[in-house]
Amino acid sequence: MEFRLLKTFVTTTKLSSFTKAANDLGYAQSTVTNQIQALEEELGTMLFERLGKQIKLTKDGEHLYAYANQILKLSDEAKDLISSSLIPKGSLIIGTAESLCLHRLPGVFNTFRSRYPKVEINLHFDTGSDYRTLLRKNTIDIVFFLDVPCNENDLITHVLFEEPMAVIAAPNHPLAKKRQVIPHDLSGQSLILTANGCSYRRIFESILAQIGAKPASVMGVSSNEVIKRFVCDGWGIGFLPHVVVSQELKNNQLIALPWAGPAFAIKAQLIYHKDKWISPALRAFIDITLTAFKTAGT
Template sequence: MEFRLLKTFVTIAKTLSFTKAADSLGYAQSTVTSQIQALEEELGIMLFERLGKQIKLTKEGEHLYTYATQILKLSDEAKDQLSSSLVPKGSLTIGTAESLCVHRLPEVFNIFRSRYPEVEINIRFDTVSDYRTHLRKNTIDIAFFLDVPCKENDLITHMLFEEPMSVIAAPNHPLAKKQQVIPHDINGEPLVLTAEGCSYRRIFESILTQAGAKPSSIMGVSSNEVIKKFVCDGWGIGFLPHVVVQQELMTSQLIELHWAGPPFAIKAQLLYHKDKWLSPALKAFIGVTLATLKE
């Protein structure tokens, strides 16, 4: 398989459009079409299902996409490693949580981009378990996430700082009047939490379960902004990093319940694989992050 064919395939898979892929790669659309046909003929499979003007990957295409992204990434790493230049360049793929990306990492990104403008940064959002999988498959270079302190033999972990968490509710919620809120007080209350797989949702639910507190319902939402809106509207109690809700607390759109239950002990962490080749760009990014965020 030729690298140019794999690159075309991956670009189409990301955009789900032959036209957009052609524009991105600087090819005529007929060239992109013929390249995919050549790749399909070589492999003896169909890579895309074409439904009118829409396309999507076949199961075989999904399998190839996993391998193709790794092949192209390894190719880029090989070029970087063999290059005589030590100036950070190329690209970095960073996995991170939305709250960290919006509220904690902008300073890191700004400093890094000002120093190393030739490095392209790509960001993807996933759950904690997905980050670990991506690091082990080498589909991301580095991950930032919130969790209790954890150590895994094949991953290098840097603890950055403790992330304060807030149990939040609408200002007129009955629990807003309590001087202390413990897990038992949550029993029978509806919750509006992050999606399943989120580390701090798992931690909060674990605390409630250990205390024998059972919420009446749990709504899982993948957007922090939607969670805040639903909690403001009285849909239930929420649990988010304090930095995410501080503006709403200041303007009294939300209230922070006086949590007196077990501490959450959630840490912001930076991880990468122990066997990961640290390119000049990745070394520089780790250095900027530790200098900026590590307590």
């Protein structure tokens, strides 16, 4: 039995009139008549006694009416349940670097929280080079990270923008006087870099290794603020996203060395597994992020 036929039957019964049912449902009266006849033919029984312009349920009609009401009620409840499930709620686990969270994502989070306050956001900062593993294990839902473009077949990647990087030093550092700084200039220098596993540390060290530049020492630090402080104090040369050190550069606490080596080509990317179920909450986060950076033109 089709739901539309049952709905017509129930409406006709409640209003005790084919004409009133047609008006209520937005049908022609002939449509209501045809639908009731189709239902009677399917069931092999008469549902209404027709006495002139008056109609009255038969015994079979009374039995069907009781069930039809329940069927339509359950149908409406199912629709309401499914519709409500399409509203973003639940939780999201987002992997990202702390620097990106502080300098690139606040606008995204503000928009998302204002629209979908029922979604719980959990941030996972310890992604590093393990983001692929975490996505494949479904430990995190999505990653916002810096790296060379990801071309893994089982991962969906949205490249958002190129992240400008800065090779930084204290203003009184000997290399600050050079008009150009190339990788060989970092041979014998002390480096203050992010911790092992950081994608852009890996890229920076790879560039140095390719041309044989050998730093005197490398200190790995997990905090950008500590890196900036150590570089300011003359402990060595650092390498961080330009946006992270913009205030210190403006205040002349640090300088960006005039890098003339290979381009870093570090991209900000949004990535998730191709087989990941895109929940309404995750879809909303992806859409807001893509829109935010497209609009910003960053």
